[in-house]
Amino acid sequence: PEVKKIAVISGDGIGPEVVAEAEKVLKRTEELFGYSFETEHALFGGIAIDEKGTPLPEETLSVCKNADAVLLGAVGGPKWDSNPKELRPETGLLGIRKALGLFSNLRPAVVFDCLKDASTLKPEVLEGTDLMVVRELTGGIYFGEKFRRQGEHGEEAVDTCAYNVVEVERIVRQAFEIAQKRSKKLASVDKANVLETSRLWREVVIRVSADYPDVELEHVLVDNCAMQLLRRPASFDVIVTENMFGDILSDEAAMLTGSIGMLASASMGEGAFGLFEPVHGSAPDIAGQNLANPIATVLSLAMMLRLTFGYSDAADAIEAAVSQVLNDGHRTSDIAVDKSKAIGTREMGDLIVAAI
């Protein structure tokens, strides 16, 4: 079979450990399903700042561009938090999104059975929650012109939020397509009663919706969405929104599942190219101690196999293996009720590999 190229970015904190387990899983799918992958590692984030003087070295970018998909562990940590802007891991994150054209961030928020008590929501409210936030990732106020100036009232800071119809249409179409494959319900979130960009957003959504008559569409104002996610999380299916609102709502949605340490994400570009990473952060406090939970990274790999390569058989097998290992009662310490019985990062990886 064709050799698929994967750029692997371990990153900072627990990144290298969780990525190592996902690589073991990748290897196992090669053996079992006859696929063939070539991985190339690259430096990114804090470690790249330390070793190369920039969070996103040119070389890393070309490794990524040369690949069919990118697997990312986690970046950042207190060590770099007070660095100037150009020397901060987040700047690398924004840079890689823009440079690779990753305009669509897919954030499934699902409740893992073994974690349903970890949510702060009542179980009966959470019951059946399984939603997907589709966040625009390369436009809006994140990437608009930013500057300082002297005004009448002293120093002033400005951020610009801009969206054009092409940017809105491509993410909205993608959301409709995803909704078609799920429960055929799409909530488009905006602030059309205040923002011009939201009014454009809503116009495009309404126009595009004509091509997806089977998808039930609702427009939800962002403030109302922040409330409805709490009140009726299970009633949402796909939520599509712009960059800044998506940042806030996808984190809110993830947290309400109680499963944030287990959630995967995909940032997709044109075609099937994508960057896949766990939602959780780099957790420097537990780094290097074989304590991290590799499941979110393994599930991110499964998303890659499905979305970039169309290898649904392998993706299904990985997801089933994760479920089985959890059903068998194995837990890393972050999700263990009885911490004394918790297993390590590597042991969890081995169990998943064995269960595929």
Add this chain to the structure above:
Amino acid sequence: PEVKKIAVISGDGIGPEVVAEAEKVLKRTEELFGYSFETEHALFGGIAIDEKGTPLPEETLSVCKNADAVLLGAVGGPKWDSNPKELRPETGLLGIRKALGLFSNLRPAVVFDCLKDASTLKPEVLEGTDLMVVRELTGGIYFGEKFRRQGEHGEEAVDTCAYNVVEVERIVRQAFEIAQKRSKKLASVDKANVLETSRLWREVVIRVSADYPDVELEHVLVDNCAMQLLRRPASFDVIVTENMFGDILSDEAAMLTGSIGMLASASMGEGAFGLFEPVHGSAPDIAGQNLANPIATVLSLAMMLRLTFGYSDAADAIEAAVSQVLNDGHRTSDIAVDKSKAIGTREMGDLIVAAI
């Protein structure tokens, strides 16, 4: 005693009914505490669109400017939702905030004992939640330049988010002062890792914090705040943030208390001038049926008496009366467990008046 002038805006939907009860309460405080108020009614919102062709008639603005404080019921409804921008109730709301210089929106989010089961959060998580969101209300992306233009990729919409040091400093100082009178904890929410306005915001917060050494300050990124509100609501005391983030987070905070129908709010200008209104909307579906719960409006009046007039005795008495009526088991249908025993808007108002 000096006669205090209150502009009364009943607005739309249930607005007139709930405001009428607050006026009865106001009258009772005059009798009991010897205060003297003069009220003047004015048209605003949907009803002003219908009767005057604009959501915010000049006359209404001068009634407000001529008053010491404004009491507002609720505005809006589906009837005006598809109107052009200038003929929408929200446009009036933004206009009145700007025209009256109401730069600070205070949104207490507390849990009412009788409603703690109404929250979708687990009771043990909610326990002790009593926070106040201080939202900047006349700046940021709400009021920045907005326009459409033709770009390379077709039509483009632009919103501008700007903040100057004066705008940030006055709201931040107010938040610190409020925190000093509460549990001396302030969370400043921004997106300083991405936005220039947030970096300016954080600089000002850090500078101003030197004047309030007794207040414990934490900086929280907006996405993280959306999560932490869910995870540890009781650990927050005062939250201060810019306009757009405040819109989202104050609604999230209100919803998690489960008491959204009972919450009051204040929008303060320079000095002690303020506009006071319930957090809930105009609920056109139950309007005119003596079904609405007037408590949030009565509590908004209590905020007015305390914050604008410094009449703490009367404010305390009103709040105590509300608690007593609830403790005695009286409920309007929105908060009644046994709907058949629910009382009406007017009856609830009468009971509060009698309990003062």
